[in-house]
Amino acid sequence: MAPIADLHDALQDLSELIDRRLVVTDERLRVVAYSIHEADLDRARLSVVLAHSDSWQVPPGGAGPITQDIPGIGPVVFTPLRDHRHRVGFLLLALEPEEAALPRPVAGHVAEHAGELGLLLSLRTLYAERDRNRVRALLEGVLASDPERRRAAASALVDEGLLGGSRQYSAVAVGPDPRDPRFDPAQADATARIAVEAIIDFVGRTSTASVAGAALGDGLGILVFPRPVVAERLVRILGEYAGVRAGLGPLVPDLMAVGESFARARDAWRVGCATAAPEPVLTWTDLGLDRLLIRLPLADLTLADLPDPVHRLLTAGLGPDVLDTLSAYLAHGGDAAATARALHIHRSTLYYRLDRIRAVAAVDLADGLVRRELHTGLRIAELAGLMARHDPYSDKVSDLSVQNS
Numbered sequence: 001m002a003p004i005a006d007l008h009d010a011l012q013d014l015s016e017l018i019d020r021r022l023v024v025t026d027e028r029l030r031v032v033a034y035s036i037h038e039a040d041l042d043r044a045r046l047s048v049v050l051a052h053s054d055s056w057q058v059p060p061g062g063a064g065p066i067t068q069d070i071p072g073i074g075p076v077v078f079t080p081l082r083d084h085r086h087r088v089g090f091l092l093l094a095l096e097p098e099e100a101a102l103p104r105p106v107a108g109h110v111a112e113h114a115g116e117l118g119l120l121l122s123l124r125t126l127y128a129e130r131d132r133n134r135v136r137a138l139l140e141g142v143l144a145s146d147p148e149r150r151r152a153a154a155s156a157l158v159d160e161g162l163l164g165g166s167r168q169y170s171a172v173a174v175g176p177d178p179r180d181p182r183f184d185p186a187q188a189d190a191t192a193r194i195a196v197e198a199i200i201d202f203v204g205r206t207s208t209a210s211v212a213g214a215a216l217g218d219g220l221g222i223l224v225f226p227r228p229v230v231a232e233r234l235v236r237i238l239g240e241y242a243g244v245r246a247g248l249g250p251l252v253p254d255l256m257a258v259g260e261s262f263a264r265a266r267d268a269w270r271v272g273c274a275t276a277a278p279e280p281v282l283t284w285t286d287l288g289l290d291r292l293l294i295r296l297p298l299a300d301l302t303l304a305d306l307p308d309p310v311h312r313l314l315t316a317g318l319g320p321d322v323l324d325t326l327s328a329y330l331a332h333g334g335d336a337a338a339t340a341r342a343l344h345i346h347r348s349t350l351y352y353r354l355d356r357i358r359a360v361a362a363v364d365l366a367d368g369l370v371r372r373e374l375h376t377g378l379r380i381a382e383l384a385g386l387m388a389r390h391d392p393y394s395d396k397v398s399d400l401s402v403q404n405s
Helices: 007-018 040-055 104-142 147-159 185-206 231-238 255-275 308-314 320-331 336-343 347-361 368-383
Strands: 023-026 031-034 066-070 074-082 087-094 170-176 212-217 220-225 244-248 281-283
Touching (some): 007 031, 007 104, 023 040, 023 104, 031 040, 040 087, 040 185, 087 104, 104 212, 104 220, 170 255, 185 220, 185 231, 185 244, 220 255, 231 244, 255 368, 308 320, 308 347, 308 368
Parallel strands (some): 244 281
Antiparallel strands (some): 023 031, 023 087, 074 087, 212 220
């Protein structure tokens, strides 16, 4: 039996045959393979494809090629690639400026080889799915409580070339925010998987660095990097995925300990979700007191568990502007001028709200111990979901609160 051809070699062979530069994408227009691009124009076109192809409109179904005008490239012929049953991707070929369509000999060779490329792409997709399943199983292994299972999974990830060996590793927890208005529980796992794949795809397209990731279920995914993670870069990647947040765990010295990094990354993700943090990415090392508070049994807390002044404030029907004012006042150490500037309100408005707070809570805001009690109590209430989503008929946390694992 003749050996099965390689997709990359088959694509390069066709490129040499027709003397054109070629790109293969999957069904979602993510680049899978491309031929050698030597000329400046060809490399410029390839850079556009690598950077933007997955944001292009997918051509409609149909058996034949379709030509679309692509910004930065011009007319591009999309030839569908199929296995025996389904469309599995596309072969992309840019037209030259003087061409209205592919020359007949070139079109003939493309049509002749499209079947083979489709089968090879389908086979590669099957292998990729097998690898994804293997990575997920091994990542679940390194998160396991059994030391032997963790050791075996960690060794396999490196030995099988699925993750680079390193003296330090860090984990990322990523998934949709359960408190975001757009959150759909039925799509949570799919959203987490798409976010994980987007990050892995970015790393693959922009570097030769390694990363392993998988969706774990319950709307959360994990990524493991054999190096520190740049939070700003992760923010840019997730910028296209509304309602998705990530938490970055601390560095750990070996892959066996990556479960500790992931647990802290998950804590950071939970803080971001619980507090509606303006940044989509939070780092565990920057959480401060929240590192401790988020590990409380928040799901079991009720308003009755909070200090009495905080309880009175949260049950008095005060508007969110009043509570936000108190939070800002406490965060600025009781500095009225700084608080008014931060909230963009007149100082008389600030004093009016503070007087209401003093009257409702029955406290002296000049007392440092009182301010500490209020600040910590309000933060716990926010993390536990007891502020904006309090049900007047129940002191229990809303179903949308981010639960302890």
